[in-house]
Amino acid sequence: MRSQEMTEQTMQTLDAIATDLPPADSRFENLSALIDGELADDMAGLGIRQLSQNEAQLARHHEYIAIGDAMRGLNVQHPDFTQRVMAALEKEPVVLAPVAKKSERRPTLWLAAATAAAITWGIWQSNPRDEINPQLAAAQQPAQLPANQSLEAMPYLAAHQDFAQAVISTQEMRFTKASLEIRQ
Amino acid sequence: MSDRDIDLQLVERVRQGDQRAFGILVEKYQRKLMRLLSRMVRDQHEVEDIAQEAFIKAYRALPQFRGDAAFYTWLYRIAVNTAKNYLSSRKRSMPTVSDQAMNDDDEPDERLVAQDISTPETELLSKQVAIAVNQAVDALPQELRQAITLREIEGMSYEEIADTMACPIGTVRSRIFRAREAIATKLRPILGTPEDKRW
Numbered sequence: 001m002r003s004q005e006m007t008e009q010t011m012q013t014l015d016a017i018a019t020d021l022p023p024a025d026s027r028f029e030n031l032s033a034l035i036d037g038e039l040a041d042d043m044a045g046l047g048i049r050q051l052s053q054n055e056a057q058l059a060r061h062h063e064y065i066a067i068g069d070a071m072r073g074l075n076v077q078h079p080d081f082t083q084r085v086m087a088a089l090e091k092e093p094v095v096l097a098p099v100a101k102k103s104e105r106r107p108t109l110w111l112a113a114a115t116a117a118a119i120t121w122g123i124w125q126s127n128p129r130d131e132i133n134p135q136l137a138a139a140q141q142p143a144q145l146p147a148n149q150s151l152e153a154m155p156y157l158a159a160h161q162d163f164a165q166a167v168i169s170t171q172e173m174r175f176t177k178a179s180l181e182i183r184q
Numbered sequence: 185m186s187d188r189d190i191d192l193q194l195v196e197r198v199r200q201g202d203q204r205a206f207g208i209l210v211e212k213y214q215r216k217l218m219r220l221l222s223r224m225v226r227d228q229h230e231v232e233d234i235a236q237e238a239f240i241k242a243y244r245a246l247p248q249f250r251g252d253a254a255f256y257t258w259l260y261r262i263a264v265n266t267a268k269n270y271l272s273s274r275k276r277s278m279p280t281v282s283d284q285a286m287n288d289d290d291e292p293d294e295r296l297v298a299q300d301i302s303t304p305e306t307e308l309l310s311k312q313v314a315i316a317v318n319q320a321v322d323a324l325p326q327e328l329r330q331a332i333t334l335r336e337i338e339g340m341s342y343e344e345i346a347d348t349m350a351c352p353i354g355t356v357r358s359r360i361f362r363a364r365e366a367i368a369t370k371l372r373p374i375l376g377t378p379e380d381k382r383w
Binding site for chain 1: 186208211357360
Protein backbone atom coordinates (compact mmCIF):
# COMPACT_ATOMS: atom_id res chain seq x y z
CA MET A 1 0.00 0.00 0.00
CA ARG A 2 2.78 2.35 0.99
CA SER A 3 4.79 1.53 -2.11
CA GLN A 4 1.70 2.23 -4.24
CA GLU A 5 1.34 5.65 -2.65
CA MET A 6 5.01 6.37 -3.28
CA THR A 7 4.66 5.31 -6.92
CA GLU A 8 1.68 7.61 -7.28
CA GLN A 9 3.50 10.54 -5.70
CA THR A 10 6.54 9.91 -7.84
CA MET A 11 4.52 9.80 -11.04
CA GLN A 12 2.70 12.99 -10.14
CA THR A 13 5.97 14.71 -9.35
CA LEU A 14 7.42 13.57 -12.66
CA ASP A 15 4.29 14.79 -14.41
CA ALA A 16 4.72 18.18 -12.82
CA ILE A 17 8.39 18.40 -13.73
CA ALA A 18 7.79 17.26 -17.31
CA THR A 19 5.19 19.94 -17.99
CA ASP A 20 5.62 23.65 -18.22
CA LEU A 21 2.12 24.18 -16.98
CA PRO A 22 1.47 26.58 -14.18
CA PRO A 23 0.71 24.86 -10.88
CA ALA A 24 -2.93 23.86 -10.75
CA ASP A 25 -5.05 25.14 -7.92
CA SER A 26 -5.51 21.95 -5.93
CA ARG A 27 -8.72 23.28 -4.35
CA PHE A 28 -10.53 22.20 -7.48
CA GLU A 29 -9.14 18.69 -7.86
CA ASN A 30 -12.07 17.21 -5.94
CA LEU A 31 -14.47 19.17 -8.15
CA SER A 32 -12.84 17.67 -11.22
CA ALA A 33 -13.29 14.16 -9.81
CA LEU A 34 -16.84 15.01 -8.71
CA ILE A 35 -17.81 15.99 -12.26
CA ASP A 36 -16.51 12.62 -13.43
CA GLY A 37 -18.48 10.76 -10.77
CA GLU A 38 -15.22 9.51 -9.28
CA LEU A 39 -15.37 10.95 -5.79
CA ALA A 40 -16.10 8.77 -2.77
CA ASP A 41 -19.61 9.18 -1.38
CA ASP A 42 -18.67 11.15 1.74
CA MET A 43 -16.39 13.48 -0.19
CA ALA A 44 -18.96 13.84 -2.96
CA GLY A 45 -21.62 14.97 -0.49
CA LEU A 46 -19.25 17.63 0.80
CA GLY A 47 -18.25 18.57 -2.75
CA ILE A 48 -21.85 19.08 -3.83
CA ARG A 49 -22.53 21.29 -0.82
CA GLN A 50 -19.43 23.36 -1.54
CA LEU A 51 -20.30 23.61 -5.21
CA SER A 52 -23.68 25.19 -4.66
CA GLN A 53 -22.33 27.56 -2.03
CA ASN A 54 -18.98 28.65 -3.41
CA GLU A 55 -18.68 31.11 -6.29
CA ALA A 56 -15.19 30.02 -7.27
CA GLN A 57 -16.30 26.39 -7.41
CA LEU A 58 -19.26 27.38 -9.60
CA ALA A 59 -16.95 29.25 -11.98
CA ARG A 60 -14.69 26.21 -12.31
CA HIS A 61 -17.67 23.93 -12.77
CA HIS A 62 -18.87 26.15 -15.63
CA GLU A 63 -15.46 25.94 -17.30
CA TYR A 64 -14.93 22.21 -16.81
CA ILE A 65 -18.38 21.41 -18.20
CA ALA A 66 -17.78 23.71 -21.19
CA ILE A 67 -14.45 21.95 -21.86
CA GLY A 68 -16.03 18.50 -21.82
CA ASP A 69 -18.91 19.60 -24.03
CA ALA A 70 -16.54 21.25 -26.51
CA MET A 71 -14.36 18.15 -26.69
CA ARG A 72 -17.45 16.06 -27.44
CA GLY A 73 -18.47 18.42 -30.23
CA LEU A 74 -21.13 20.29 -28.29
CA ASN A 75 -19.75 23.59 -29.45
CA VAL A 76 -22.79 25.78 -29.63
CA GLN A 77 -22.48 28.37 -26.93
CA HIS A 78 -25.48 29.98 -25.36
CA PRO A 79 -24.14 32.89 -23.38
CA ASP A 80 -26.05 33.69 -20.24
CA PHE A 81 -28.49 30.82 -20.69
CA THR A 82 -28.08 29.64 -17.12
CA GLN A 83 -28.55 33.17 -15.84
CA ARG A 84 -31.76 33.46 -17.87
CA VAL A 85 -33.14 30.24 -16.42
CA MET A 86 -32.14 31.20 -12.91
CA ALA A 87 -33.68 34.66 -13.31
CA ALA A 88 -36.92 33.01 -14.43
CA LEU A 89 -36.79 30.68 -11.46
CA GLU A 90 -36.53 33.66 -9.14
CA LYS A 91 -40.21 34.24 -9.90
CA GLU A 92 -41.07 30.64 -9.10
CA PRO A 93 -41.99 29.52 -5.62
CA VAL A 94 -39.20 27.60 -3.98
CA VAL A 95 -39.57 23.90 -4.61
CA LEU A 96 -39.89 22.23 -1.27
CA ALA A 97 -40.63 18.56 -1.18
CA PRO A 98 -42.35 17.34 1.96
CA VAL A 99 -39.69 15.97 4.24
CA ALA A 100 -40.70 13.03 6.38
CA LYS A 101 -40.48 14.19 9.96
CA LYS A 102 -40.09 11.89 12.89
CA SER A 103 -43.35 12.22 14.76
CA GLU A 104 -43.16 11.86 18.50
CA ARG A 105 -46.90 11.10 18.62
CA ARG A 106 -46.71 8.16 16.27
CA PRO A 107 -45.59 5.51 18.83
CA THR A 108 -48.38 6.66 21.16
CA LEU A 109 -50.95 6.30 18.40
CA TRP A 110 -49.71 2.83 17.54
CA LEU A 111 -49.82 1.83 21.18
CA ALA A 112 -53.39 3.13 21.55
CA ALA A 113 -54.51 1.37 18.36
CA ALA A 114 -52.92 -1.90 19.47
CA THR A 115 -54.53 -1.66 22.91
CA ALA A 116 -57.96 -0.95 21.42
CA ALA A 117 -57.60 -3.90 19.06
CA ALA A 118 -56.57 -6.21 21.92
CA ILE A 119 -59.55 -5.15 24.06
CA THR A 120 -61.96 -5.62 21.16
CA TRP A 121 -60.54 -9.05 20.44
CA GLY A 122 -60.83 -10.00 24.11
CA ILE A 123 -64.50 -8.97 24.28
CA TRP A 124 -65.23 -10.79 21.05
CA GLN A 125 -63.63 -13.99 22.29
CA SER A 126 -65.33 -13.96 25.68
CA ASN A 127 -68.76 -13.05 24.25
CA PRO A 128 -69.52 -14.81 21.01
CA ARG A 129 -72.03 -13.03 18.82
CA ASP A 130 -74.85 -15.52 19.40
CA GLU A 131 -74.62 -15.01 23.17
CA ILE A 132 -74.61 -11.25 22.87
CA ASN A 133 -77.82 -11.25 20.91
CA PRO A 134 -79.70 -14.53 21.24
CA GLN A 135 -82.74 -13.11 19.42
CA LEU A 136 -80.68 -12.29 16.39
CA ALA A 137 -79.01 -15.68 16.56
CA ALA A 138 -82.39 -17.35 16.63
CA ALA A 139 -83.59 -15.26 13.73
CA GLN A 140 -80.57 -16.36 11.74
CA GLN A 141 -81.48 -20.02 11.98
CA PRO A 142 -82.56 -21.38 8.60
CA ALA A 143 -86.27 -21.40 8.14
CA GLN A 144 -87.76 -24.84 7.94
CA LEU A 145 -89.84 -24.79 4.81
CA PRO A 146 -92.15 -27.51 3.65
CA ALA A 147 -90.53 -29.62 0.99
CA ASN A 148 -92.79 -28.48 -1.85
CA GLN A 149 -92.16 -24.74 -1.04
CA SER A 150 -88.44 -25.32 -0.85
CA LEU A 151 -88.46 -26.91 -4.29
CA GLU A 152 -90.40 -23.99 -5.70
CA ALA A 153 -88.02 -21.48 -4.20
CA MET A 154 -84.86 -23.24 -5.38
CA PRO A 155 -84.46 -21.55 -8.81
CA TYR A 156 -85.21 -18.13 -7.29
CA LEU A 157 -82.67 -18.57 -4.48
CA ALA A 158 -80.02 -19.93 -6.81
CA ALA A 159 -80.50 -16.99 -9.18
CA HIS A 160 -80.25 -14.37 -6.42
CA GLN A 161 -77.57 -15.80 -4.20
CA ASP A 162 -75.02 -13.30 -5.47
CA PHE A 163 -77.01 -10.49 -3.89
CA ALA A 164 -77.12 -12.15 -0.50
CA GLN A 165 -75.04 -10.54 2.25
CA ALA A 166 -72.47 -13.20 2.86
CA VAL A 167 -71.16 -11.44 5.95
CA ILE A 168 -74.30 -12.09 7.98
CA SER A 169 -75.42 -15.25 6.28
CA THR A 170 -74.96 -18.55 8.04
CA GLN A 171 -73.66 -21.65 6.42
CA GLU A 172 -77.19 -22.91 5.86
CA MET A 173 -78.20 -19.72 4.10
CA ARG A 174 -75.53 -20.03 1.40
CA PHE A 175 -77.41 -21.77 -1.35
CA THR A 176 -76.18 -23.28 -4.49
CA LYS A 177 -78.29 -25.13 -6.90
CA ALA A 178 -76.20 -28.22 -6.33
CA SER A 179 -76.47 -28.04 -2.53
CA LEU A 180 -80.22 -27.53 -2.71
CA GLU A 181 -80.59 -30.53 -4.95
CA ILE A 182 -78.54 -32.65 -2.58
CA ARG A 183 -80.57 -31.40 0.38
CA GLN A 184 -83.79 -32.35 -1.36
CA MET B 185 -20.44 8.42 -6.23
CA SER B 186 -21.83 7.90 -9.70
CA ASP B 187 -22.93 10.70 -11.99
CA ARG B 188 -26.54 9.65 -11.52
CA ASP B 189 -26.20 9.74 -7.74
CA ILE B 190 -24.67 13.19 -7.94
CA ASP B 191 -27.68 14.40 -9.92
CA LEU B 192 -29.98 12.87 -7.33
CA GLN B 193 -28.13 14.69 -4.57
CA LEU B 194 -28.41 17.94 -6.48
CA VAL B 195 -32.14 17.34 -6.92
CA GLU B 196 -32.44 16.67 -3.21
CA ARG B 197 -30.69 19.94 -2.46
CA VAL B 198 -33.14 21.78 -4.71
CA ARG B 199 -36.01 20.12 -2.86
CA GLN B 200 -34.52 21.41 0.37
CA GLY B 201 -34.65 24.93 -1.02
CA ASP B 202 -31.20 25.28 -2.59
CA GLN B 203 -32.09 26.85 -5.94
CA ARG B 204 -28.44 27.11 -6.98
CA ALA B 205 -28.19 23.35 -7.10
CA PHE B 206 -30.66 23.51 -9.95
CA GLY B 207 -28.35 25.98 -11.70
CA ILE B 208 -25.63 23.34 -11.59
CA LEU B 209 -27.95 20.90 -13.35
CA VAL B 210 -28.78 23.58 -15.94
CA GLU B 211 -25.06 24.15 -16.56
CA LYS B 212 -24.49 20.46 -16.87
CA TYR B 213 -27.22 19.60 -19.36
CA GLN B 214 -28.04 22.76 -21.28
CA ARG B 215 -25.91 22.05 -24.37
CA LYS B 216 -26.92 18.43 -24.55
CA LEU B 217 -30.58 19.41 -24.29
CA MET B 218 -30.31 22.20 -26.84
CA ARG B 219 -28.56 19.91 -29.29
CA LEU B 220 -31.51 17.55 -28.98
CA LEU B 221 -34.01 20.38 -29.41
CA SER B 222 -32.12 21.75 -32.39
CA ARG B 223 -33.12 18.60 -34.25
CA MET B 224 -36.74 19.43 -33.66
CA VAL B 225 -36.77 23.21 -34.00
CA ARG B 226 -34.54 25.10 -36.39
CA ASP B 227 -34.61 28.57 -34.97
CA GLN B 228 -31.89 29.14 -32.40
CA HIS B 229 -33.92 31.54 -30.30
CA GLU B 230 -36.84 29.14 -30.22
CA VAL B 231 -34.50 26.33 -29.17
CA GLU B 232 -33.31 28.42 -26.25
CA ASP B 233 -36.86 29.39 -25.31
CA ILE B 234 -38.04 25.78 -25.36
CA ALA B 235 -34.99 24.64 -23.40
CA GLN B 236 -35.65 27.33 -20.81
CA GLU B 237 -39.30 26.32 -20.57
CA ALA B 238 -38.28 22.67 -20.22
CA PHE B 239 -35.92 23.49 -17.35
CA ILE B 240 -38.59 25.55 -15.62
CA LYS B 241 -41.15 22.79 -16.04
CA ALA B 242 -38.63 20.33 -14.64
CA TYR B 243 -38.04 22.63 -11.68
CA ARG B 244 -41.76 22.82 -10.97
CA ALA B 245 -42.11 19.06 -11.31
CA LEU B 246 -39.13 18.20 -9.10
CA PRO B 247 -41.31 17.12 -6.15
CA GLN B 248 -42.71 14.40 -8.42
CA PHE B 249 -39.26 13.22 -9.58
CA ARG B 250 -38.81 9.86 -7.91
CA GLY B 251 -35.36 9.04 -9.23
CA ASP B 252 -36.47 5.85 -11.00
CA ALA B 253 -34.88 7.18 -14.16
CA ALA B 254 -31.74 9.26 -14.48
CA PHE B 255 -32.33 12.98 -14.15
CA TYR B 256 -31.34 13.65 -17.75
CA THR B 257 -33.70 10.97 -19.07
CA TRP B 258 -36.52 12.61 -17.13
CA LEU B 259 -35.49 16.07 -18.31
CA TYR B 260 -35.21 14.79 -21.87
CA ARG B 261 -38.83 13.60 -21.82
CA ILE B 262 -40.00 16.94 -20.47
CA ALA B 263 -38.06 18.75 -23.19
CA VAL B 264 -39.40 16.56 -25.99
CA ASN B 265 -42.97 17.05 -24.77
CA THR B 266 -42.41 20.78 -24.45
CA ALA B 267 -41.10 20.91 -28.01
CA LYS B 268 -44.00 18.83 -29.31
CA ASN B 269 -46.50 21.11 -27.61
CA TYR B 270 -44.70 24.13 -28.97
CA LEU B 271 -44.70 22.77 -32.50
CA SER B 272 -48.32 21.72 -32.41
CA SER B 273 -49.36 25.09 -31.02
CA ARG B 274 -47.58 26.77 -33.89
CA LYS B 275 -48.95 24.17 -36.31
CA ARG B 276 -45.52 23.50 -37.61
CA SER B 277 -44.13 20.34 -39.06
CA MET B 278 -41.07 18.60 -37.69
CA PRO B 279 -39.03 18.20 -40.85
CA THR B 280 -35.74 16.91 -39.54
CA VAL B 281 -36.76 14.68 -36.73
CA SER B 282 -36.94 10.97 -37.16
CA ASP B 283 -39.41 9.00 -35.10
CA GLN B 284 -36.51 7.48 -33.24
CA ALA B 285 -35.09 10.82 -32.21
CA MET B 286 -38.55 11.86 -31.05
CA ASN B 287 -39.26 8.72 -29.09
CA ASP B 288 -39.76 10.04 -25.61
CA ASP B 289 -39.77 6.63 -24.01
CA ASP B 290 -36.15 5.91 -24.75
CA GLU B 291 -32.83 7.38 -23.88
CA PRO B 292 -31.76 10.04 -26.36
CA ASP B 293 -29.62 8.64 -29.12
CA GLU B 294 -26.47 10.72 -29.37
CA ARG B 295 -25.95 9.80 -33.02
CA LEU B 296 -29.36 11.08 -33.96
CA VAL B 297 -28.89 14.43 -32.33
CA ALA B 298 -25.30 14.96 -33.31
CA GLN B 299 -25.94 17.77 -35.78
CA ASP B 300 -25.29 21.12 -34.21
CA ILE B 301 -27.01 24.31 -35.09
CA SER B 302 -25.41 27.65 -35.43
CA THR B 303 -26.62 31.16 -35.99
CA PRO B 304 -24.62 34.30 -36.58
CA GLU B 305 -25.20 35.23 -32.97
CA THR B 306 -23.54 32.16 -31.53
CA GLU B 307 -21.33 31.09 -34.41
CA LEU B 308 -18.34 33.25 -33.57
CA LEU B 309 -18.31 32.35 -29.91
CA SER B 310 -18.78 28.68 -30.68
CA LYS B 311 -15.88 28.68 -33.12
CA GLN B 312 -13.66 30.51 -30.69
CA VAL B 313 -14.40 28.02 -27.95
CA ALA B 314 -13.80 25.05 -30.23
CA ILE B 315 -10.50 26.45 -31.50
CA ALA B 316 -9.30 27.39 -28.01
CA VAL B 317 -10.14 23.97 -26.58
CA ASN B 318 -8.56 22.10 -29.50
CA GLN B 319 -5.40 24.18 -29.33
CA ALA B 320 -5.18 23.82 -25.58
CA VAL B 321 -5.65 20.04 -25.79
CA ASP B 322 -3.00 19.79 -28.52
CA ALA B 323 -0.59 21.76 -26.39
CA LEU B 324 -0.97 19.46 -23.40
CA PRO B 325 1.78 17.04 -22.45
CA GLN B 326 1.02 13.64 -23.92
CA GLU B 327 0.02 12.02 -20.59
CA LEU B 328 -2.44 14.76 -19.78
CA ARG B 329 -3.85 14.84 -23.29
CA GLN B 330 -4.39 11.09 -23.31
CA ALA B 331 -6.03 11.12 -19.88
CA ILE B 332 -8.50 13.94 -20.65
CA THR B 333 -9.30 12.46 -24.08
CA LEU B 334 -10.02 9.01 -22.67
CA ARG B 335 -12.27 10.59 -20.08
CA GLU B 336 -14.17 13.21 -22.06
CA ILE B 337 -14.39 11.58 -25.48
CA GLU B 338 -14.21 7.87 -24.74
CA GLY B 339 -16.13 8.21 -21.48
CA MET B 340 -13.82 5.84 -19.62
CA SER B 341 -13.82 5.57 -15.85
CA TYR B 342 -10.67 6.44 -13.91
CA GLU B 343 -10.07 2.76 -13.34
CA GLU B 344 -10.25 1.99 -17.05
CA ILE B 345 -7.94 4.89 -17.83
CA ALA B 346 -5.52 3.69 -15.16
CA ASP B 347 -5.46 0.26 -16.82
CA THR B 348 -4.99 1.77 -20.25
CA MET B 349 -2.23 4.14 -19.18
CA ALA B 350 -0.66 1.68 -16.74
CA CYS B 351 -0.63 4.11 -13.85
CA PRO B 352 -2.40 4.44 -10.48
CA ILE B 353 -5.93 5.87 -10.32
CA GLY B 354 -4.68 8.81 -8.27
CA THR B 355 -2.38 9.75 -11.10
CA VAL B 356 -5.26 9.59 -13.58
CA ARG B 357 -7.29 11.87 -11.35
CA SER B 358 -4.41 14.32 -11.08
CA ARG B 359 -3.70 14.28 -14.82
CA ILE B 360 -7.33 14.93 -15.76
CA PHE B 361 -7.54 17.75 -13.27
CA ARG B 362 -4.32 19.35 -14.49
CA ALA B 363 -5.46 19.03 -18.08
CA ARG B 364 -8.74 20.76 -17.26
CA GLU B 365 -6.98 23.55 -15.45
CA ALA B 366 -4.60 24.11 -18.35
CA ILE B 367 -7.45 24.22 -20.90
CA ALA B 368 -9.57 26.43 -18.65
CA THR B 369 -6.77 28.98 -18.52
CA LYS B 370 -7.00 29.34 -22.31
CA LEU B 371 -10.79 29.25 -22.36
CA ARG B 372 -11.44 31.73 -19.57
CA PRO B 373 -10.91 34.92 -21.60
CA ILE B 374 -13.33 33.67 -24.27
CA LEU B 375 -16.04 32.48 -21.93
CA GLY B 376 -15.59 35.59 -19.88
CA THR B 377 -15.82 33.55 -16.74
CA PRO B 378 -14.75 35.61 -13.78
CA GLU B 379 -12.79 33.93 -11.06
CA ASP B 380 -16.00 33.94 -9.06
CA LYS B 381 -19.19 32.79 -10.65
CA ARG B 382 -22.38 34.85 -10.63
CA TRP B 383 -25.92 33.48 -10.35
